[in-house]
Amino acid sequence: MTSLPASMTAIAIREPGGPEVLEPTTRPVPQPGPGEVLVRVAAAGVNRPDVLQRMGFYPPPPGASDLPGLEIAGTVVATAPGGDPELLGQAVCALVAGGGYAEYCVAPAGSCLPVPPGFSMEEAAALPETVFTVWHNLFERAWVAEGETVLIHGGTSGIGTTAIGLSKLFGIRTVVTCGSAEKCDAARALGADLAVDYSSEDYVEAVKGFTGGKGVNAVLDMVGGDYLPRNLACLADDGRHVTIAFQRGAKVEIDIADVMRRRLTLTGSTLRARSADFKAALADEIHGTLWPRLAEGGWKPAMDESFPLAEASAAHARMQAGAHVGKIVLRVG
Structure with a gap:
C-alpha cells in the first residue's frame, strides 16, 4: 500500500437533514482487514437506504463506515496481509455496508463480483445493491x-x-x-x-x-x-x-x-446488516446463475443519470424528487 495516497476525497453527512448536508471531506484511505480488499472506486450507486441514512433514519451497522454508499465498481488496489494476490488489478463491483461515496472503499472479498463483459463502470456500480x-x-x-x-x-x-x-x-x-x-x-x-x-x-x-x-x-x-x-x-x-x-x-x-x-x-428481509458470510454465499450464487447471462448480453440495468462525486447532494435531490427511472450513480474516478 506504499504507493497509495494517505488521504482521499469522500462525501460525509454533516448532520441529519436534506441533500445539502452531504459535503466533500478529506478522510484517510481505509486499510483492508482480514478477508477484505481495497477498491479504487470508479463509480458508486445511489440508493434509497443512502437517503434514509442521510436523514438520520438508517444508521450503519456496527463496524461499518459512517460514509454513505452501499455499492461500488472499481479496481482492486490492495488486499489484507495474506489476501489473494490474484485479486490485485481486477475490475470488480461490490456490495459494501457503507463507505461507497469515496475515492477508495474497503469491500469484503466475498462480496466482490467481476465487472461483466461489455459493462461500463457506471453500469457495474448499478448492479450490487439492487x-x-x-x-x-x-x-x-x-x-x-x-x-x-x-x-x-x-x-x-x-x-x-x-x-x-x-x-x-x-x-x-x-x-x-x-x-x-x-x-x-x-x-x-x-x-x-x-x-x-x-x-x-x-x-x-x-x-x-x-x-x-x-x-x-x-x-x-x-x-x-x-x-x-x-x-x-x-x-x-x-x-x-x-x-x-x-x-x-x-x-x-x-x-x-x-x-x-x-x-x-x-x-x-433487510440486507445491509447481514453477515459477510451470508453476502458471500449470495454473491457466489448470483455469480454462478446470473453472471453468465449478463456475459451473453441478456440484461443491463436501466440507467437514469450520473453525477460527479462532489455533486452527491444533487444526486440525492433527484432521487427524492421521484422523477428518476432506473439507477442513479456517482462518477468517482
Whole structure:
C-alpha cells in the first residue's frame, strides 16, 4: 500500500437533514482487514437506504463506515496481509455496508463480483445493491419460477427496474405499479407485462383482470402500510409476499384467517446488516446463475443519470424528487 495516497476525497453527512448536508471531506484511505480488499472506486450507486441514512433514519451497522454508499465498481488496489494476490488489478463491483461515496472503499472479498463483459463502470456500480436485493427476495425468499407472475411496486425505481429485468430474463411475468402514465410507459419499455398507474387506477382490480381472477404468485413490496392488505388481495392461493421496505408505515392490520385459508406466506428481509458470510454465499450464487447471462448480453440495468462525486447532494435531490427511472450513480474516478 506504499504507493497509495494517505488521504482521499469522500462525501460525509454533516448532520441529519436534506441533500445539502452531504459535503466533500478529506478522510484517510481505509486499510483492508482480514478477508477484505481495497477498491479504487470508479463509480458508486445511489440508493434509497443512502437517503434514509442521510436523514438520520438508517444508521450503519456496527463496524461499518459512517460514509454513505452501499455499492461500488472499481479496481482492486490492495488486499489484507495474506489476501489473494490474484485479486490485485481486477475490475470488480461490490456490495459494501457503507463507505461507497469515496475515492477508495474497503469491500469484503466475498462480496466482490467481476465487472461483466461489455459493462461500463457506471453500469457495474448499478448492479450490487439492487441485484443482491432482488435476487435474494424474489428468487430465494419468494422462490418465483418460470411461468409465474409477480407484482412489483415502484416499477421505475432501481429495485423495480432490476426486478423487471431479472424476471424477464428468467421467464417470469411482471405487473408493476408506477406513479404516472409516463413512468408506466417507461416500465413497459423495460419489459413489464402490465404497468398500472396507481394515481388513477386500482392496482388490485388491474391484477385480477390481468390474471383472470387468479392473482399473482408473489408480491415484492417496498411500500408497506395500507398497501399490505391490498397486496394480499392480489395474491393467488399459496402466494408469497415479500416486504423489503415500508415507506407508508411498518404497522398494519391484516386478516390472519385469510392467510390461513389461502396458505399465504408473508416474509421480508433487510440486507445491509447481514453477515459477510451470508453476502458471500449470495454473491457466489448470483455469480454462478446470473453472471453468465449478463456475459451473453441478456440484461443491463436501466440507467437514469450520473453525477460527479462532489455533486452527491444533487444526486440525492433527484432521487427524492421521484422523477428518476432506473439507477442513479456517482462518477468517482
